Amino acid sequence: MDDLHPVVVHHVVNSLGWHDLRPLQRAAIGPLLAGEDTVLVAPTAGGKTEAAVFPLLSRMANEGWSGPSVLYVCPLRALLNNLHPRITSYAGWLGRKAALWHGDVGASDRRSVLADRPDIILTTPESLESMLVSTKVDHKQFFSGLRAVVVDEVHAFAGDDRGWHLLAVLERLATLTGSPIQRVGLSATVGNPEQLLDWLQGANVKRRPRRVVAPEIAVAGTSVPSGNVELDFVGSLGNAAKVIAALHAGEKRLVFCESRQTVEELGALLRDEGVTAFLSHASLSAEERRRSEQAFAEARDCVIVSTSTLELGIDVGDLDRVIQIDAPSTVASFLQRLGRTGRRSGTTRNCLFLTLTGETLIKAAALLSLWGKGWVEPVVPPPEPRHIVAQQLLALCLQENRIGDREWPKSWNGLPAFGTNTDVIMRHLLDEKFVSEDSGLVFIGPEAERRFGRRHFMELTAVFTGPPExxxxxxxxxxxxxxxxxxxxxxxxxxxxxxxxxxxxxxxxxxxxxxxxxxxADGGGRARWLGWGVGGLGFELAREMRSVLLGADPPVSLTGRAIDRLGQERDERRHQVHPGGSLAVRDRHDLRWWTFAGYRANATLAATLTEVVDPIQRFDDFAIRLRSDVVSAEWRALTADAAERLCLPEVAPRALHGLKFGVALPMRLAQATLAARLADLEGASAVLAEPTRFSSLNSIGGL
Known part of the structure; x- marks a missing residue:
């Protein structure tokens, strides 16, 4: 700790009462004080915030940083609100200030931030964008002292388009300041931390000093999982409510569900069982969520039912139990949820899975098997973010009012996403009047005003969209x-x-x-939300479900109900799986190829093998429907070279509604973007490398 500023050390010891720092916090001091780009990896509640903030505050004091010199970026406003008092306290040790800037911050508070510039700003990418395009913010002057950015839950950003948006905004900020900005990512366990740091460095990838700091986490694939985990089968949401009501009386329980509708229905069922239950999901108002989370934090014998909104580290007090309804879609998500427990001395991490169907039981068992092997998904940014390029071109025109046609390419410092298609996209924006040009200067055009100009171009600052509500x-x-x-x-x-x-x-x-x-009302209400976008299982999880059906058990406790239902599922679905490859199974006039490859790999295979794939009801996570007259000889001939001619899936024009700013792209580029995101070329190749056995249900003891 001696390398930290003496005032910081004094308060760590005397104000916080810490005798020492955690391994991650000690290991982060050197690279952060040296200005290195860094990804800090630790389990949930591993002290990542302090690992980043203490060295940056020390640099702030030692080097005389002034004005907003540190940005602290989070994916959720609630997480920023939760962190604000803590970071404000740390900054106050050195006479520095921290302030919030996001969509829930009122106009008077924003004026105070602009008039009396804080040292640390806690914000979201969308709010950063709104500052850059606002006529009320002198962004060149306001951000002139920016030196570092902390990206909390960086893995959550990197996995979707908000990450590309964040990187592009950071490059524009670096252009404004005239120098690179130190980037610090905070992450829970991920399968590819070095690649995550590559992504975070943006245009400076491997050009600046960099380091992954993860002293408490073994390399993915070799770590030993820990925690008291149990897998149960209950058969219905009503039964799940009865189990939750009967277990762990007097304890605080956090229940995760995979949809808002399930959260609402389970919350009502728990209240009918006499359980004190609170709810949290994205379609509740911010005030309603805040009341629930505060009430839960202050209570003891109660339950809070949530979607993933409470997965990302928001403090709801000490938890005794985590309960999972069915299964999350990734091991990483499960690790986040498991990490909400076991924080108090003398307690252990725990999670009880209550599965409602045979398929979700198999999925949960597969996910826990992957966890048992120490495997965690690599974070892979969505490919080809052309619509984000279009959004950034429009946002830059708003930021600068007018920009020279030779100057705009420099604003992103060669960020890889801004590649060969950028000129094509700019020509399209000019042709369609999203932007206009006069004497070599580019500026916002009438079509952008019409499409995105409402509420001072607020629609332009958010890169995600959803169905109307x-x-x-x-x-x-x-x-x-x-x-x-x-x-x-x-x-x-x-x-x-x-x-x-x-x-x-x-x-x-x-x-x-x-x-x-x-x-x-006194009852009888209904809940529903219809989403859009690409869902489905990934290749590894779908393959592990096949392994479970073949007899693999996860390294967790299974209840008698779970064991019985697993046996039933294995018996009923034994015709779908084979340890030596995939099966093409004929049932009368129906022929299905059971790949267990996940949605994206099956979409790729269906697009490639159009000669043999039935054009109606073609595929899901586990199987592809083939033409009923296909025989094994024809199959072998048609698939012999398929791995060398893999095609991207077709994209229907209506699917483009879920691609925000897709209207600002040429149709072919918008469709190509979605097609690239629907594809899994590696998974499809793996399936084609395996032998495919043709059989019928009768021949393998089926119907």
């Missing part, structure tokens, strides 16, 4: 948002909704403003 009000209080299909389907009697774990009767619908007014 109606906002629900009880009096003047916002409760949350619902899918509009609940308001148009035919019902008998009152129209009732389920939101925030309570039933509501609809009293009035304002269709123009997308608002719905409600009053409390």
């Amino acid at each position: 109606f906002t629900v009000f009880a009096g003047r209080n916002e409760v949350g948002r619902i899918d509009p299909t609940l308001l148009v389907e035919e019902v008998k009697g009152d129209r009732r909704l389920l939101l925030a774990g309570r039933s509501w009767r609809v009293t009035y619908i304002d269709w123009r403003r997308r608002r719905c007014f409600v009053e409390v």
Whole structure:
């Protein structure tokens, strides 16, 4: 600790009462003080925030940084709100200040930030973008002292388009300051930390000093999993509510669900069982979530039911138990959730899986088998973010008002995503009048004004989109948002909704403003949200499900119910799996190729093998439907060279609705972007390298 600023050391020892730092915190001091780009990897509650902030505060004091010199970027506003008091306290040790800047921060607080510039700003990528394009912010002057950025939950950014957006904004900030900005990523366990650091460095990849710091985590694939994990099969959500109500009385339990609808339904069932239950998901209002999380943090014998909104480290107090309904989609997500427990001295990490169907039981067993092997998914940024390039070109025009046609390519410092298609995209923006040009200067055009100009171009700052929702009000209080299909389907009697774990009767619908007014009802409400985008299982998890069906058991405790249902699933689905490769199984006039390769690999295979794939109901995570007249000889001939001619999946024009800013791309580039994201060439090649055995259900003891 002697390398830290003396005032920081004094407060660590005397204000926090720490006798020493954790291994990660000690190991981070050297590279961060030296200005290296760094990824800090530790389990949930591993002290990553302090590992980043203490050395950066020391540099701030030693080197005389002034103004906003450190950005602390998070994926969730709630996480920023949670961190703000702690970081403010640390900054105060040195007479420095920290401030929030995100969508929930009021106008007066924003004016205070601009007038009396803090040293640390806690923000989101979207709010950074809004500062850059705002006419109320002198961004060149405001960001002139920027020296470092901390990206919390960096793996969550890198896995989707918000990551590409963040990298592009950071490059624009580096252009404004005239020098590279030190980048510090904080991550839970990931399978490829070096590649994650490559991504975080952006245009400076491997040009600047860099280091992965992970002293408490073994290399992925060799780590020994720890935790008290149990797998159960309960068969229904009602049974899950009964189990939760009966177990662990007097303890605080966090229950994760995989959809908002399940959160709402389970919350209502738990309350019917007499359990004190709180809810948290993205379609609840910020105030409703805040009340739930605060009430849960202060209570003891209670349950909070959540989607992944409580996965990313938001503090809800000491937890006794984590319960998982069905299974998350990744091992990394499970590790985050498991890490919410076992933080108090004398306690261990724990998770109880309550699965509702045979398939989700197999999925949970497969996920736990991968965890048992120490395997964690690599974080892979979405390929070919052309729509983000289009968004950034428009945002840069807003930022600079007018920019020279020879100057705009320099704004991203050669960031790899801004490659050969950027000129094509700019020509399209000019042709379609998203931007205009005069005397070599480019500026916002009428089509961009029409498409994105509402509310001072707020639509341009967020790179993700979702289906339209109606906002629900009880009096003047916002409760949350619902899918509009609940308001148009035919019902008998009152129209009732389920939101925030309570039933509501609809009293009035304002269709123009997308608002719905409600009053409390005594039951009978319904919840629903319809998403869009590409879902489905990944290759590794689908393959491990095949292994479970072949007899592999996860290294966790299984209840008698889980053991019995696993045996039943293995017996009923034994015709789908074979240890030596894949099976093409004929059942009367239906022929299915059981690949167990995941959605994207099967999409790639279906696009490549169009001669033999049935054009109707073609594929899912596990199988591809083939033409019923295909025989093994024809199959061998057609698939002999398939691995050398793999095709990207076809993309229907309606699928482009989920690609925000896709309208700012030429149609062919928008479709090519989605096709690249639908494909899994490596998984498809792995399937084609295996032998395929043709059989019928009768020949293998089936029906």
